[in-house]
Amino acid sequence: MGRVHSKAFQEMEGVRLIGVAEPDPQRRAQAEQDLGVDTFAGAQDLLGIEALDLVDICVPTYLHSAVFQEALKARKHIFCEKPLARTWEEGEQILDLARGYPGKIGIGHVVRFMPQYLGIRNSVLAGEIGQAAVVRTFRGGARFPRGWQDWFSDFELSGGVILDLTIHDLDYLRWLFGEVERVYAKTTRERSPARLEYALIILRFKNGVIAHVEGSWANYEGDFYTKVEIAGNRGLINYDSREANPLIRFSAENNSAAAVAVPENPALKSPYFLELEDMIKAIREDRPPAVSAAEALASLKVALAAIKSAQTGQVITL
Amino acid sequence: MVRIGFLSIAHLHASSYGRALKKLPQAELVGIYDPDQKRGRAGAKTMQTKYFSQAEALLEKVDGVIVCSENSRHRDFTELAAAHGKDVLCEKPIATTLEDAQAMITACQEGGVRLQIAFPVRFNTPVRRLKEIVDAGAIGDILAIRGTNRGRMPGGWFVDPQLSGGGAVLDHTVHVVDLLRWFLNREFTSAYAEIDSLLYNLGIDDCGLLSLEMEGGIFVTQDPSWSRPATFPTWGDVTLKMVGSAGQLYLDAFAQNFLVYNDQENKVMEQSFAEDMDLGLIQDFVEMVASGRQASISGYDGLQALKVALAAYESARVKRPVAIS
Numbered sequence: 001m002g003r004v005h006s007k008a009f010q011e012m013e014g015v016r017l018i019g020v021a022e023p024d025p026q027r028r029a030q031a032e033q034d035l036g037v038d039t040f041a042g043a044q045d046l047l048g049i050e051a052l053d054l055v056d057i058c059v060p061t062y063l064h065s066a067v068f069q070e071a072l073k074a075r076k077h078i079f080c081e082k083p084l085a086r087t088w089e090e091g092e093q094i095l096d097l098a099r100g101y102p103g104k105i106g107i108g109h110v111v112r113f114m115p116q117y118l119g120i121r122n123s124v125l126a127g128e129i130g131q132a133a134v135v136r137t138f139r140g141g142a143r144f145p146r147g148w149q150d151w152f153s154d155f156e157l158s159g160g161v162i163l164d165l166t167i168h169d170l171d172y173l174r175w176l177f178g179e180v181e182r183v184y185a186k187t188t189r190e191r192s193p194a195r196l197e198y199a200l201i202i203l204r205f206k207n208g209v210i211a212h213v214e215g216s217w218a219n220y221e222g223d224f225y226t227k228v229e230i231a232g233n234r235g236l237i238n239y240d241s242r243e244a245n246p247l248i249r250f251s252a253e254n255n256s257a258a259a260v261a262v263p264e265n266p267a268l269k270s271p272y273f274l275e276l277e278d279m280i281k282a283i284r285e286d287r288p289p290a291v292s293a294a295e296a297l298a299s300l301k302v303a304l305a306a307i308k309s310a311q312t313g314q315v316i317t318l
Numbered sequence: 319m320v321r322i323g324f325l326s327i328a329h330l331h332a333s334s335y336g337r338a339l340k341k342l343p344q345a346e347l348v349g350i351y352d353p354d355q356k357r358g359r360a361g362a363k364t365m366q367t368k369y370f371s372q373a374e375a376l377l378e379k380v381d382g383v384i385v386c387s388e389n390s391r392h393r394d395f396t397e398l399a400a401a402h403g404k405d406v407l408c409e410k411p412i413a414t415t416l417e418d419a420q421a422m423i424t425a426c427q428e429g430g431v432r433l434q435i436a437f438p439v440r441f442n443t444p445v446r447r448l449k450e451i452v453d454a455g456a457i458g459d460i461l462a463i464r465g466t467n468r469g470r471m472p473g474g475w476f477v478d479p480q481l482s483g484g485g486a487v488l489d490h491t492v493h494v495v496d497l498l499r500w501f502l503n504r505e506f507t508s509a510y511a512e513i514d515s516l517l518y519n520l521g522i523d524d525c526g527l528l529s530l531e532m533e534g535g536i537f538v539t540q541d542p543s544w545s546r547p548a549t550f551p552t553w554g555d556v557t558l559k560m561v562g563s564a565g566q567l568y569l570d571a572f573a574q575n576f577l578v579y580n581d582q583e584n585k586v587m588e589q590s591f592a593e594d595m596d597l598g599l600i601q602d603f604v605e606m607v608a609s610g611r612q613a614s615i616s617g618y619d620g621l622q623a624l625k626v627a628l629a630a631y632e633s634a635r636v637k638r639p640v641a642i643s
Contacts, residue, residue: 133525134541186537192563198462200462209516220566231546233518235549
């Protein structure tokens with residue numbers, strides 16, 4: 001994600017990417033080559049730079065808390081990739097330390113910046129389907145992504161599919177429907193083959209809405225895709241990312257009749273650009289960023305409750 | 319010739335079953351008994367058969383009966399047929415209480431007749447093909463299943479709890495539960511459910527989300543909601559996604575359709591080109607009546623599916639997962 005964010009900053013007017021901190025020498029060399037900026041082996045070296053206004057934390061989830069604390073000490077504005085932290089205690093600690101903090105803090109729940117998700121939310125809030133009642137979401141891809149030292153597929157480090165991936169939908173649904181009352185969840189984590197996990201979560205929101213949230217790093221069809229369906233008492237909204245691709249390219253190799261489909265959904269501004277642009281504007285306009293640490297903590301709470309429910313077999317009331 | 323009669327045609331499926339009987343050369347639709355004379359006579363006219371004002375008079379002339387009454391009356395009609403020594407095809411769900419379901423099974427045993435439950439989706443051709451694929455072990459160990467059986471709000475007696483015994487959850491849980499018991503030859507062991515009346519405010523559940531567990535730890539979610547709006551291009555769906563240790567299976571049982579954009583009626587509708595599953599069900603029942611074999615879908619199958627739906631209601635009441643015995 002660090003690469004995506006770096007490119008977005010470099011495209012942004014009035015923003016200069018000063019440098020990248022990265023402990024891995026190979027990745028550091030790669031970043032220097034791709035981005036043409038200074039790199040540093042440790043976060044402290046970067047945070048010590050006087051001219052630095054904003055630090056963007058794109059380390060693996062289990063390191064969020066430690067790096068966040070360093071950034072807070074350096075008194076920089078902070079943007080941090082979701083989820084806020086790996087555990088509830090770490091998340092709460094960040095909130096504690098950030099109380100009264102003079103800088104801006106924003107969390108990268110990027111789905112809130114995706115135009116289709118924004119549009120669906122606006123339709124629901126405008127009453128186009130009446131009162132929302134039954135919600136279904138899907139988000140998934142083939143396997144856990146290959147991260148640094150394969151940290152995604154280590155539950156202790158990433159929190160598995162629910163904390164790393166499904167939290168996108170949990171946060172989105174909270175943004176749309178408010179707080180969650182109860183969570184009941186199941187996951188294949190203990191039983192599925194390595195690098196696969198499939199989770200099915202049922203939520204009851206305080207406003208009465210019920211939701212079925214499906215997360216998968218076990219998609220045998222390969223492609224990553226997402227779905228949203230919201231049934232209301234006066235209508236229905238249906239979105240499937242596979243059916244919303246304006247471009248699909250098939251490039252045959254070696255004269256083969258079968259080619260791999262490469263769908264594209266081009267936009268002038270990617271959701272990643274938009275979330276970071278919002279962060280920059282928040283600093284310039286001295287206003288809160290779109291997703292606060294408190295918001296991210298509330299979404300983390302739902303994700304951790306789902307994990308706990310799956311582990312204990314019990315319903316978790318929040 | 320196998321002679322068949324209807325004991326009540328309150329359930330919409332009766333007309334489709336009637337058409338199926340007409341297509342089967344070895345079957346004869348003798349007539350319809352319905353306590354609602356108006357409905358019975360209208361149905362008899364449509365199906366080109368006779369209306370009987372007395373159930374007993376019809377029972378004397380048939381080899382087997384199809385019970386398409388309101389759910390809460392299944393027991394009375396089944397017991398009556400059993401007392402007359404006639405085989406029964408009973409619309410799903412088998413009954414509205416476990417006590418009624420058990421009494422129906424017992425009555426049929428004592429009457430020496432066979433009780434079949436109408437789970438027509440077992441005769442959907444893509445479903446039968448899916449069973450072959452599952453039986454062949456194509457996706458390794460099955461870990462999790464996501465099912466839906468959503469529909470439009472059916473109205474009529476379906477939304478009267480006295481007659482239906484329950485709304486969307488009872489109406490639409492038993493199909494998927496029956497399919498999975500049949501595919502996997504395992505029973506359901508626990509149920510969690512969120513159930514509510516959020517869509518139509520008719521004093522009966524119209525939506526729900528179930529999280530179930532089967533023997534061996536397979537978990538299953540099921541969405542039985544009446545969440546298809548009036549403008550939806552079809553009545554509803556039966557879908558399954560099965561996630562295995564070595565693959566994945568998708569079923570969309572009614573995907574064999576094309577879209578019709580009809581300006582004259584100002585609507586968009588799916589038009590099916592699937593084989594007729596109701597014909598498969600009725601043919602199976604007629605063959606059973608003619609032969610000495612047991613029912614392919616038994617009263618016990620009906621009872622086991624009902625247990626899961628009732629456990630879901632209990633779970634929603636107590637707000638925690640409940641065990642299914």
